[in-house]
Amino acid sequence: MATTSFPKEKIKIVLFEKIHQVAKETFEKAGYTDVTILDRALPEAELIECMKEVSLVGVRSKTQLTEKVLSQAKKLWAVGCFCIGTNQVDLNYATQQGIAVFNSPYSNTRSVAELVIGEIIMLARRIPEKSSAAMAGKWMKEAVGSFELRGKTLGIIGYGHIGSQVSVLAEALGLRVLFYDIESKLPLGNASSVGSMDEILAQSDFVTLHVPQDPGTVNLMSREAIEKMRPDSYLLNLSRGSVVDIEAAVEHLQNGHLAGAAFDVYPLEPKSKKDPFHSPLLALADSHPNVILTPHIGGSTQEAQENIGVDAASKLIQYMDRGTTSGSKTIPSLNLSSNGPVHRILHIHHNRSGVLYQINDVLAKSNINVLGQYLKTNEQIGYVVTDVEASASKEALEQVKKVDHTIRARVLY
Numbered sequence: 423m424a425t426t427s428f429p430k431e432k433i434k435i436v437l438f439e440k441i442h443q444v445a446k447e448t449f450e451k452a453g454y455t456d457v458t459i460l461d462r463a464l465p466e467a468e469l470i471e472c473m474k475e476v477s478l479v480g481v482r483s484k485t486q487l488t489e490k491v492l493s494q495a496k497k498l499w500a501v502g503c504f505c506i507g508t509n510q511v512d513l514n515y516a517t518q519q520g521i522a523v524f525n526s527p528y529s530n531t532r533s534v535a536e537l538v539i540g541e542i543i544m545l546a547r548r549i550p551e552k553s554s555a556a557m558a559g560k561w562m563k564e565a566v567g568s569f570e571l572r573g574k575t576l577g578i579i580g581y582g583h584i585g586s587q588v589s590v591l592a593e594a595l596g597l598r599v600l601f602y603d604i605e606s607k608l609p610l611g612n613a614s615s616v617g618s619m620d621e622i623l624a625q626s627d628f629v630t631l632h633v634p635q636d637p638g639t640v641n642l643m644s645r646e647a648i649e650k651m652r653p654d655s656y657l658l659n660l661s662r663g664s665v666v667d668i669e670a671a672v673e674h675l676q677n678g679h680l681a682g683a684a685f686d687v688y689p690l691e692p693k694s695k696k697d698p699f700h701s702p703l704l705a706l707a708d709s710h711p712n713v714i715l716t717p718h719i720g721g722s723t724q725e726a727q728e729n730i731g732v733d734a735a736s737k738l739i740q741y742m743d744r745g746t747t748s749g750s751k752t753i754p755s756l757n758l759s760s761n762g763p764v765h766r767i768l769h770i771h772h773n774r775s776g777v778l779y780q781i782n783d784v785l786a787k788s789n790i791n792v793l794g795q796y797l798k799t800n801e802q803i804g805y806v807v808t809d810v811e812a813s814a815s816k817e818a819l820e821q822v823k824k825v826d827h828t829i830r831a832r833v834l835y
Contacts, residue, residue, distance in 0.1 A: 431455045433742070434497075436472060437480035439463050441504045442731035445480060452739045454478075463694075470494045478738050480504050481511075484693060489515040499832075500741050502734040506530065506721065508751050509635070517752040517802050520770035520829035524737040524749050528583045529729035530721030534660055535587035537720050539595070541684040542628050544714060545656045546571055548682070551711035567681070567712075572596030577626030579619060579642070580661065581607040585632035589613045600625060604638075623650040628658065635662035645670035654681040660720045663687040672702045675710045682712035686720045745807050745834065747798075754798035754805045764793050765815030766834050769806040772827040773799050781806055784821040790814045803829065 430453040437445055440461040449457045463484035464472060473479060473495040480502040481487065487501060489512045501511055503525035516523050544550060547568045555562045576592045578585045578601040589599045589610050599613040602622045609615055616622055619642075622629060629651060633639045643657065643666040651657065657680055659666050668689060674680045685703060692699050699717070706713045721730075740746040744760060745768045747753040753770065771777050778797055785792060785808070794809035810818045819833045 433477045434458075434475050435478040435480070436460065436476050437504070438485045439482040439504075441480050441482065442727040444728050445504065445731035445735040448732055448735040449739065452743065454739070454742075466491065473498065478502065478742070480734065480738075483507065483510055485510060487511040487516075492516060492519065492521065500524065500738050502526075502738045504730050504734045507635070511751075513751055517800075518829075520753070520803060522741050522747060522753045523751045524734060524741070525751065526730040526733040526737075529733045530723070530726035531583045531587050533723040533726040534584050534720040535591055537686070537716075538584075538588050538630055538658060538660055539591045541658060541714050542576070542592075542630075542656070543571065545628075545658075545682040545684060545712060546574075548712050550682075550714050554711055570596075574598070574627040575600060575625055577601070577622035577629045578613075578632060579603075579622055579629065580632035580634075581609075581615075582632060584660075585630075586610050588630060588632065597628075619647070620650055623647060624652065626652065626655060628656045630658040631661045631665050633661050633665060635664055640664045641667045643667060643671070645673075648674050649679070651680065653679055656680065656682045656684075658684040660684075660686040663689045663691065668702050672705060675706055675713065682710075682714075684714040684716070686716045687718055691718060743834065747805065752803075754800045754803070756796050756798050756805060756807060758796065758807060763812065764809040765812045765818075767808045767810060767815065767818055767822055767831065768834065769808065769822050769825070769831045770829045771804050771806070771825065772829065773802055773804045774827045777804060777825060777827055778806060780825045781808065781822050784825060785810070785818060788814075788817055788821055790818050790821070 433454055433456060435449055435454055435457045437459045441459060446457045446459055470491055475497060476495060477497050477499050482505050487510060492512060492515055498521055500522040506525060506527050508523060508525050511523050513523060552562045574597055576597045576599050578589055581601040581603040585601060589601060592599050593611045600616050600622055601613055602616050602619050633642060645667055648670050657671060671683060675683055688701055703715055737749055744758045745766055746758045748755050748757045769781060790810055792808055792810060796807040798805050815833050819831060823831050
């Protein structure tokens, strides 16, 4: 078992929002035993107080790690987002402070893809409408407006991990699959890439969105884009709430241009179960019953949460034990192997010229032999990992802390 310069049992870890128990078990197997799981997010004042002694923190989507919160967490080395997104963390400030931030973007891929397929089937068979009617005592036994999927066309906008998984499942059901992505992607199975989003909209019976949240995807499905969809087609959004012009979608569902829709994400979402859900889509309850609204549960399966628990916890452990930053949203990415019998110095600094020279200069002046060294930078900071002889690590750490532009440094064994 790898050891660190600070006893693992004294490294305080707090996991908020009822993160899966397997995360705690993963930490404990690696020797980190001071792990607390809280079943909710905390208000800002409580959160600040809670994090004063914390070295590692795990959050989901509701815990807001703002600059104000992070600035008070003086002992914090890393944040694990046990979810896909990192919007709840002030990444710019975390980068400036040398706080590593990791997420788990692929662990719930299958869960989201299965929900997409399930909703496509339900929309094609008008299940939401017929279920509501049956609950109200009305017997809607009819085939009008109900279709098989076989032979229909599914258009996927965004062919990443989730989009490509949807593609595989859809093809197995007999759907013709088209996809569009701003990056060149190899198709899986018999899926076909098209040259523009407009081609997807014009040819597809079902359009499903799987794109990230960034300035380029805000209102990607605008009023104009929705108008380009085939009449009587279906729209699904299980990606990000900002991707669809909700008012335009409502209008085109009400006027019959769209035959149905499914939404799992929204521009504004309740912060907790106790808060009410408000959306223009609620107006469709009476005017257009073939609509499915789910409360951001695309990745909310037991399997997905367990996978996320292992994945995010493992990334934090690798960072603490080896200095590995692969997948970090803030620290330049280095994939490091075990450092064996040597001691490893981790140095995070502002990205300025001459820092590496200074590090090696102060080590050389102290007659400290460098056994291995790794450097990676991004626009804001640099990350230098230096392996030295065990007997020299204490002095080496003190020397590199004096280097200009240092943000933070630590030694691990």
